[in-house]
Amino acid sequence: xxxxxxxxxxxxxxxxxxxxxxxxxxxxxxxxxxxxxxxxxxxxxxxxxxxxxxxxxxxxxxxxxxxxxxxxxxxxxxxxxxxxxxxxxxxxxxxxxxxxxxxxxxxxxxxxxxxxxxxxxxxxxxxxxxxxxxxxxxxxxxxxxxxxxxx
Amino acid sequence: xxxxxxxxxxxxxxxxxxxxxxxxxxxxxxxxxxxxxxxxxxxxxxxxxxxxxxxxxxxxxxxxxxxxxxxxxxxxxxxxxxxxxxxxxxxxxxxxxxxxxxxxxxxxxxxxxxxxxxxxxxxxxxxxxxxxxxxxxxxxxxxxxxxxxxxxxxxxxxxxxxxxxxxxxxxxxxxxxxxxxxxxxxxxxxxxxxxxxxxxxxxxxxxxxxxxxxxxxxxxxxxxxxxxxxxxxxxxxxxxxxxxxxxxxxxxxxxxxxxxxxxxxxxxxxxxxxxxxxxxxxxxxxxxxxxxxxxxxxxxxxxxxxxxxxxxxxxxxxxxxxxxxxxxxxxxxxxxxxxxxxxxxxxxxxxxxxxxxxx
Numbered sequence: 001x002x003x004x005x006x007x008x009x010x011x012x013x014x015x016x017x018x019x020x021x022x023x024x025x026x027x028x029x030x031x032x033x034x035x036x037x038x039x040x041x042x043x044x045x046x047x048x049x050x051x052x053x054x055x056x057x058x059x060x061x062x063x064x065x066x067x068x069x070x071x072x073x074x075x076x077x078x079x080x081x082x083x084x085x086x087x088x089x090x091x092x093x094x095x096x097x098x099x100x101x102x103x104x105x106x107x108x109x110x111x112x113x114x115x116x117x118x119x120x121x122x123x124x125x126x127x128x129x130x131x132x133x134x135x136x137x138x139x140x141x142x143x144x145x146x147x148x149x150x151x
Numbered sequence: 152x153x154x155x156x157x158x159x160x161x162x163x164x165x166x167x168x169x170x171x172x173x174x175x176x177x178x179x180x181x182x183x184x185x186x187x188x189x190x191x192x193x194x195x196x197x198x199x200x201x202x203x204x205x206x207x208x209x210x211x212x213x214x215x216x217x218x219x220x221x222x223x224x225x226x227x228x229x230x231x232x233x234x235x236x237x238x239x240x241x242x243x244x245x246x247x248x249x250x251x252x253x254x255x256x257x258x259x260x261x262x263x264x265x266x267x268x269x270x271x272x273x274x275x276x277x278x279x280x281x282x283x284x285x286x287x288x289x290x291x292x293x294x295x296x297x298x299x300x301x302x303x304x305x306x307x308x309x310x311x312x313x314x315x316x317x318x319x320x321x322x323x324x325x326x327x328x329x330x331x332x333x334x335x336x337x338x339x340x341x342x343x344x345x346x347x348x349x350x351x352x353x354x355x356x357x358x359x360x361x362x363x364x365x366x367x368x369x370x371x372x373x374x375x376x377x378x379x380x381x382x383x384x385x386x387x388x389x390x391x392x393x394x395x396x397x398x399x400x401x402x403x404x405x406x407x408x409x410x411x412x413x414x415x416x417x418x419x420x421x422x423x424x425x426x427x428x429x430x431x432x433x434x435x436x437x438x439x440x441x442x443x444x445x446x447x448x449x450x451x452x453x454x455x456x457x458x459x460x461x462x463x464x465x466x467x468x469x470x471x472x473x474x475x476x477x478x479x480x481x482x483x484x485x486x487x488x489x490x491x492x493x494x495x496x497x498x499x500x501x502x503x504x505x506x507x508x509x510x
Contacts, residue, residue, distance in 0.1 A: 041320075042327045042334060068423050073330065075423050091425070095456065096443075097309040098302050101425030112426040113306055114444045128455055130448045 052148035058140060061086070066102020066109070069147060075099050076136050076147055077109065081120055086140075088147050089122040089133035100133070109133070179386035182369045189259035190367060191397050196256050198398045199249035200355070202405070203287075206242040207344065214294070216340035218333030221296035222419040229416060240409035246288060248405065250435050253284050261473070261493055264486075265368035271474035273365070276358040278471040283351050288433055290343040296336060301420035303432050304339070305331045310443075313457050314464070332422075371485065437507035438500045439463055470496075 050072035061067065064082045068075050068091055075091035079102055089109070091099050098113035108125070109118040116127035123132045139146040163169055181190065213232055215224040228235035257277065260266055266274035289307055293300045308331065312322035327334030369381075384390055418427075432440050442463075446455035469476075477489055 040324055042323065045328065068425060070423050073422075077425075093426075096306045096313075098305060098426040098430075099422075099424065112428045112430050113302060114440075124448065128444065128446055128448055130454045130456070 052139075052146050055145040055147060057143045058145055059143070061145065064104060068099065068101075071136070071147060077102065077133075078138065078145070078147065079109070079120055086138045086145065087120065087122075088136035088138050089118075090136070091133075093129060094124065094131040094133065095127070095129040176387045177385075180383040181367055181386050181390045183382045183384055184370060186259075186263050186370055189256075189263060191394065192252055192256040192259060193362075194394045195397060195401055196249060196252040197355075198401060199245050199252055200351070202245045202402075203242065203249060204348065206238050206245065207348075209238045210242055211344065216294070216337060218296055218336050218420075221294060221336060222416070225295050225416055236413055237409060240413045241405060243414040244408045244412075245405055246291060247434070248401070248408075250284055250288055253281055254435070257281055258493070258497060260368075262490070263368065263370055266474040267368075267477070268474075270361070270365060270368055273358060273361045274474050275471065276354045276361070280351060280354045280358065282467075283347050283354070285435065287343065287347050287351075288435065290339040290347065292433060293336060293339045294343065295416060296420050297417035298420050298424070298427055299417055299430060301331060301422070302426045302430055304335065307432070307436075308335070310456070310460055313454070313460050315457070315461075330422075431507065431510075434504060434508065438503035441503040441507040441510070 053069065053071055055061070055067075055069055055078060061078065061080050063080055063084050066077050066079045069078050069088070070076075076088055077091040077100060078086060078088045080086045093100050093111040093113065093116055095111065095114055095116050098111050100109050100111045100116070100118070102108075103110040106117070108120065109122070110116070111127070111129070114128050116129040117125050118129065118133055119125050121132075122135055124130065135150050137148045137150050139148060160169065181187075210228070213224055213228045213235065215221060225239065229239060230236075260274065260277070289304075293304045308322050308325050311325060312318045314321070323329060325335070325338065326332070327338045431437065443456060443459045446459045448455050450458050473489075477486055
């Protein structure tokens with residue numbers, strides 16, 4: 001009945017309706033889906049930009065120890081080695097986001113989750129971590145220790 | 152039947168034609184053969200799911216789903232609420248037995264080749280339910296908001312994040328932000344008590360209807376004797392009674408585990424404490440955990456974790472789609488290669504789970 005060669009008025013009318021209705025349906029779907037998808041995406045929180053934090057007096061940090069310091073909403077590990085020298089690194093393991101710790105017995109930075117190891121310069125030396133830890137600057141002003149982003 | 156019972160039955164029968172159902176139940180039978188024992192694990196899994204729903208609803212009466220209150224609400228539940236410790240312990244133990252029973256059910260169906268024509272869709276719905284069961288385990292693990300749960304969730308969601316292209320947005324979607332936080336707990340709570348149960352019940356209904364429609368699968372060798380007299384037992388009451396007896400045994404086992412090995416709560420999560428030594432995921436994720444631990448940091452140019460996650464993804468997909476590419480079994484022939492692959496998978500999972508357990 002609807003021979004292709006006899007494309008006439010009714011056929012075009014039908015095509016026209018198909019496009020209008022089909023397009024309308026797509027637009028309707030998009031109008032429903034867009035707010036839903038957007039809703040699932042969490043809004044960016046107005047985060048306070050932290051550029052430096054005060055840790056405390058130098059005397060409060062024991063030699064041969066590691067302390068986790070709150071840097072904004074990120075953990076930073078402050079290491080003081082046996083000779084009293086201080087360095088700080090991001091405490092977030094570069095493998096899968098766990099928080100690392102200082103291991104006195106190994107003399108290195110260790111991640112408990114998958115046995116990742118970093119030396120005291122933050123270099124990944126064993127286990128699965130693919131990258132070194134980001135370093136933070138340790139600033140000593142008078143008696144106090146401050147950490148700041150290494151930009 | 153008493154007079155009232157008879158009258159009630161008649162009243163219902165006039166409206167719902169129960170006689171059809173009774174005739175159907177009367178005729179329904181279950182094949183008997185050397186592998187019949189494996190039929191029971193589907194039922195046990197179902198039973199444990201019912202226990203999960205029941206105890207889960209009870210836990211909801213006291214649980215508070217926020218990072219400030221979750222840990223404390225479970226502390227309260229376990230120390231102040233009468234039998235709160237028992238309900239929580241049963242829920243945790245039952246969750247583990249549920250996954251175990253589902254694993255046994257899945258492997259028995261695989262080795263009995265019960266996924267072949269015409270039961271491909273039954274396998275597929277079963278696999279989807281299995282993944283949802285893992286989702287239940289993963290999301291439920293976070294809800295007490297303790298140290299182990301916090302880092303397990305960090306690692307688990309970070310693994311989603313390493314998947315190329317879709318991983319990062321998906322991770323943010325799961326976490327409700329860039330980091331694991333109270334927002335993650337809210338989302339996981341919602342997944343655990345609403346989204347996953349809803350999906351699961353739909354799939355479960357389809358799964359059971361298909362089992363009902365097609366009857367239970369029989370091993371290939373038995374299938375050849377279709378014409379001959381098949382060995383069967385009536386479903387009602389013989390099979391059902393055996394089913395119920397096993398359920399009773401499982402319930403007792405559950406009670407023993409829950410009472411003598413009560414589930415611990417651990418330490419409250421602290422985003423600024425290092426991951427505790429000896430941290431491990433639940434046993435059913437251990438083999439993947441051990442494997443990822445052994446992957447080198449870099450394989451050629453690809454990061455080890457990306458490769459590991461992709462390999463597990465592909466393996467899981469192939470396993471799920473096995474009825475579609477295992478053509479031999481459709482034709483009623485054995486597929487020895489696949490049999491060995493199955494055995495290798497079981498051995499690999501067992502060995503790596505034991506290594507992870509002992510480590």
